[in-house]
Amino acid sequence: MILPIYAYGQPVLKKEGQPIDRDYSGLEQLIADMWETMYHAEGVGLAAPQVGHSIRLFVVDTVQMMKEGSDLVGIKKVFINAEIVDEEGAPWEYEEGCLSIPDIRGDVERLPRIRLQYLDEKFQSHDEVFDGMNARVIQHEYDHIDGILFVEHLKPLKRRLIQRRLQAIKEGKVQADYRLKFAVR
Numbered sequence: 001m002i003l004p005i006y007a008y009g010q011p012v013l014k015k016e017g018q019p020i021d022r023d024y025s026g027l028e029q030l031i032a033d034m035w036e037t038m039y040h041a042e043g044v045g046l047a048a049p050q051v052g053h054s055i056r057l058f059v060v061d062t063v064q065m066m067k068e069g070s071d072l073v074g075i076k077k078v079f080i081n082a083e084i085v086d087e088e089g090a091p092w093e094y095e096e097g098c099l100s101i102p103d104i105r106g107d108v109e110r111l112p113r114i115r116l117q118y119l120d121e122k123f124q125s126h127d128e129v130f131d132g133m134n135a136r137v138i139q140h141e142y143d144h145i146d147g148i149l150f151v152e153h154l155k156p157l158k159r160r161l162i163q164r165r166l167q168a169i170k171e172g173k174v175q176a177d178y179r180l181k182f183a184v185r
Helices: 027-040 132-145 156-161 163-170
Strands: 045-047 057-061 076-088 092-098 101-110 113-119 125-131
Touching: 027 045, 027 057, 045 132, 057 132, 076 132, 092 132, 101 132, 101 163, 113 132, 125 132, 156 163
Parallel strands: none
Antiparallel strands: 045 057, 057 076, 076 113, 092 101, 113 125
């Protein structure tokens, strides 16, 4: 089922997600719904807070971003109770956007390599290193489960320039090709 995506201004987007265990009610269906919602909105990642659940869960599919014939390999994974263990490399700036903040994009600096410990949808434990675009998308979604939005990483001038647009999103005055749930309506 396609879920509404919680828009900028929704309190759940600013809460730190809680760890879950395999007994979390409706987890399998929630994961399936998150995949369907993410693809419908043409995203490459989606975190549980973006669909109203303040838990440490996100899904990522960067396979769809990788150009054919490229050496880069995408990932399609579920991340539960993820913890970044290490980050390294020279900061790398890249333009990001977010399904919860439609029509706003901005350059965000992130480190190009991370080591992550997480559980998959079968609650199997993993300790993996991700780099490049895979690391960036994971870091973006990881921020969501920590209650951080990409706009908080923007340079101060850019943040000032988008304040009116952020307020408009908060008030429900934005259009998207997918269903949004606003804080005020």
